[in-house]
Amino acid sequence: MKKFRFNLEPVGTLRHLQEMRASEDFAQANRERARRDEALRHQQLRVAQFVESLIVLRTAGLPGSMQPSFMSAYRDELAEEKTAGEALAKAAQEQEAARLRWVETHKQVKLIEKLRGRARERFQTELIRSEQSQLDDRQPRGVLLPET
Numbered sequence: 338m339k340k341f342r343f344n345l346e347p348v349g350t351l352r353h354l355q356e357m358r359a360s361e362d363f364a365q366a367n368r369e370r371a372r373r374d375e376a377l378r379h380q381q382l383r384v385a386q387f388v389e390s391l392i393v394l395r396t397a398g399l400p401g402s403m404q405p406s407f408m409s410a411y412r413d414e415l416a417e418e419k420t421a422g423e424a425l426a427k428a429a430q431e432q433e434a435a436r437l438r439w440v441e442t443h444k445q446v447k448l449i450e451k452l453r454g455r456a457r458e459r460f461q462t463e464l465i466r467s468e469q470s471q472l473d474d475r476q477p478r479g480v481l482l483p484e485t
Contacts, residue, residue: 344456349449356446359439366428366435373428377421384414 391407 345452352446352449356442359442363435363439366432370428370432373425377425380418380421384418387411387414
């Protein structure tokens, strides 16, 4: 009887490598999203602190000549917050795309493993049949096995 060989072994190896790369990409996308989320929170905190300081300055009597510069700075902070929010949304999209790629490569690996399992089962069945036929050839026809 010949040895068991799975003829799709190179494909299985390639699929495992692809899954590993997709998993690493997904992990990187998760880290990037977390980093962008932290940046957005930091910017939101800056805007909140800026608003508080602006309220304090207005109650203390902010000179009229400084109001346009403060409002310009406030608009800049809001623009940075909006940019951080857009970057977070883009990172979330990239994370989802990386997750879908990882899931697809995982399915491909499972498919190869399933094919390998089926091939092994066929091999085992063939091996058992071969051994049984060899045993059957040794027994004379019509003779019952002795009871033990």
